[in-house]
Amino acid sequence: MSFETFIGSIEIRNPLILASGVLGTTYSTLQRAYTAGLGAVITKSIGPRSRSGNPNPSVFALQDIRSLINSVGLANPGYQSFRHDIEQLVKSETPTIVSIFGENQTEFSEVLDGLKDLNILGFEVNLSCPNTDKGGSQIGTDPDTVFNIVKTLKSKTDLPLWIKLTPNVSDIVEIANAAVKGGCDAIVAINTLKAMVIDIQTKQPILGFKRGGLSGSAIKPIGIRYIYDLYESFKDKIPIIGVGGISKGEDVVEYLLAGATAVEIGSAIGIAYPENMIRFITMKIKKYMQEHNYSSIGEITGGAHK
Amino acid sequence: MSFETFIGSIEIRNPLILASGVLGTTYSTLQRAYTAGLGAVITKSIGPRSRSGNPNPSVFALQDIRSLINSVGLANPGYQSFRHDIEQLVKSETPTIVSIFGENQTEFSEVLDGLKDLNILGFEVNLSCPNTDKGGSQIGTDPDTVFNIVKTLKSKTDLPLWIKLTPNVSDIVEIANAAVKGGCDAIVAINTLKAMVIDIQTKQPILGFKRGGLSGSAIKPIGIRYIYDLYESFKDKIPIIGVGGISKGEDVVEYLLAGATAVEIGSAIGIAYPENMIRFITMKIKKYMQEHNYSSIGEITGGAHK
């Protein structure tokens, strides 16, 4: 039984990837997440300049629905400062995807150009953050913009480009199509859902940025649906990576069956101890594969479409 | 302290309304829900012909996120048969909004024409059901279609027209704008979110229709966000009615503060006993109003925008 997973030309030791923005701001937390047993890690989304992000509160839990809301809003050190962290990751042989963002095509290009010489696994292009005023998910809702950005970035590098989509659209397949036409190497879905929590005692939105994005268990049925719909359209034409609400081995299998080639895990891995969580998840997947006579991860992908 | 709530020209005894599709297929369950203490009730969405809806399973609970997924898919008796149920409701003086749907403008008109002579409170136009192949939420994602349908229906009746929006769009304000320009009397948001659950044992989507809509606690932060965004755009230009994940008095207050004039409650009211649930909710709202010196519901609306 093998856990190796192929995402296009990339091979990783198992299909579990750390989602962007969770444990992703420092090389040491990324290294730690990889050492804990993941197949690869994705950095926090990195932009052209250092940003403080949005005021706190910027992350808190909604326990009753086993979820988080956040408005961290792309707080990041900027690519120039973050090069040092990436270099550490490369040195320690941590398979690293760098998530990048920008407010427009020029900014995306600047970040990619500034990091593409590093020995990383590839880039994830974040077209989907709901927590900024400019850029972010605005960009990810327009097929033409998506096509142009992907095409431009693709012309600049041979490294794999993954495109991360927002669920806050009428038709995710249309956006994915634009990205595929632009030449991307994988589709990643979903980012957080537009959300808000108001405190009724003080009568104000709790997040410092007021608006935020919902992640965690609450969005799993939504993520599964999107992966299923994407797989219906693309089958094995392009790898699809599932994200959203994974906290158990069963959730990983559900995403694979829906059509995911690999998965990303965010909220659940940050809460408490990555080491334990990843061990539990891996054990459960192994057990499932044994019970259902699977010898490789790839065989599970798309199983719910038969 | 008064609970009376004005939604445009309509006055109801409190801001709690039964959402469409829950307890809404028979006059007797609707009557019961009103008797239990609601301000008004909305029927299951009624179309031009009787429909069996989608195969079972078509509704089940996701306990860990306190939510439901459903693909009932507009199973309904058709307006001709349902007239009898509405007549019973009118006779018993149950303030009734009739939810209507169609696959196109002609069908919407047919249903409205077939029921507009009845002494009901108004119509809710369902532009947002995710569980049908044609019509449903397809219709609700295109501003022009929305404008045309609303305008046509409005020209046919003096009864208030509420427009129920889908959250599965890039920009809900754009759609709401089209509805307002078309002349609607209130905006209702949100309907369920596109979702799916796959059983990993048998490797297939559990719902008979495969795809479904997510409701319940998981979608509350999403509903709050949409109401907040709509209120930012419309302020008190048009009443906004909040729906999605309400199960406690606190949730109602949160929606009011976000900008709702009234709220609809679905999933939570069906589970167990409407009578108890509504009593608890009402008690909590009363307590909140006392503690915060509110003398009417209207004063709470939009309080989080100050």
Added chain:
Amino acid sequence: MTRQTLPNTKPIMCKIIKKEEECEDTFTFLLEIPVKVQGAKPGQFIMLWVPGVDEFPIGIAGFENNVLEIGIAKMGKGTEALLKKEVGDYLGIRGFYGKQFQVPREGEVNHLLIGGGFGMTPLKMLTTTLIKQEDKQEIHVFEGARTKSRLMYLEWFQNLHDAGKLVFHACTDDGSYGYKGYPTVDLEKFLQEARGSSIFYVAGPERMMKVIFDIGKKYDTVIDMQMSLADRYMRCGFGVCSYCAVDPTGWRICVDGPIFNTKQLEQITDFGVYKRLETGEKERI
């Protein structure tokens, strides 16, 4: 706190660990529930998912050590597919749903269980419960069917009868087992001769139940009649959709029933007369 917990989950996949022909077109299945669940009560039901086919309500015939017993009668497409399932296959269950039969805790009373067809499944579980009770109350089971081969749990009830645990009154339309005729014949005979009060527990076709209800009303000694309304289309099973509701009370069979008592049945004008289809349309039974 107004917090409300969802009473149920998505279908829990259970392995069939035993399958046995019960009578013609009817099989008993034993399902192993892989998670700890609270005990089921006689009269409750589950929503049973036959993957890829359909989901529908099924009564509970027994529950012990996390193993669930159900009895399935062939009806249409769904039950047919179900009867083809074999040991080792998986079925999804949601539940346990609905109200149970209310057995009075004290006082001497004759327990009269009356039914036919798959109505015998909740009555089997009720019987199991009743014969465990210490006190010496009379238990009478009245079962009717078209012919001997369609009498459900025949051997099971006959054995209990022979062991003196209950009195089994079987009858068939064709006289192939028990007496020839309807269960109502022996029932009326019993009521005319019986000493003390009686309670009815009835599960079967609704028109039959209505007839029994009218009989029961004639006797002052019948202190309650509890009937399982299982002739209504169900979607959710936990009270949300309203497709199973009865007029004019707005009671949902799945939550407020399926077991209703005399007082309630008197208020349900639909009882024995109308039901709603899966479209919500009303139809004569």
Added chain:
Amino acid sequence: MTRQTLPNTKPIMCKIIKKEEECEDTFTFLLEIPVKVQGAKPGQFIMLWVPGVDEFPIGIAGFENNVLEIGIAKMGKGTEALLKKEVGDYLGIRGFYGKQFQVPREGEVNHLLIGGGFGMTPLKMLTTTLIKQEDKQEIHVFEGARTKSRLMYLEWFQNLHDAGKLVFHACTDDGSYGYKGYPTVDLEKFLQEARGSSIFYVAGPERMMKVIFDIGKKYDTVIDMQMSLADRYMRCGFGVCSYCAVDPTGWRICVDGPIFNTKQLEQITDFGVYKRLETGEKERI
């Protein structure tokens, strides 16, 4: 089961039921928590939301009967706004987060609590815990400040000292209270003279802690040093965002700390040298 429960909630709104000036620019607040919560442990912290202003980590100075005691020192915009809050106002809290000081259950040992500034808040709670312990171990508190008016909990510690519950070593830069100089002076004096082993519990500016750490390493009798790293920017407080993490271990102050022991501190090369800003950039402390 791999099921993981979120350890926390959205901010719980708590009423301020008492506010008291503690020392210059520093106030004690008592907050009434409206829901039942599990007991806080010395060393743990909360994320405190000043509505409309900011949210930041604050140590726990005491917890009894669902009432939380915190001590706030004026720093910038957020703490300033907080200090303007009055009895009756509401603050939001999330928590309790982080690891506690590890007090050995048995064996004779000197407990040396060393700190300054708002670092005294967890040390206050630790003191409360230690003096409740039956066994007669020595407790020494070393507190330093610029001047007398900035010595936090001065009266509280002095009273305990006078009652013989602990030995209070106060010092100030200007000699306005206690001896003139740094806490390290009395600390070293104590270590040179003391019998038996000692444990350090330290909370204060990180550079001061580094100095103390280097002192402690010189003495074999110091069997453990536990230090509260509270000089890191925090967003979530429960391990998700990583802004608070230290290199090269990838430990998150909020979950894996804020209390670290000698073995851990030796691995944290950032300790006393670098911290991350709210952008994630690294900066010399």
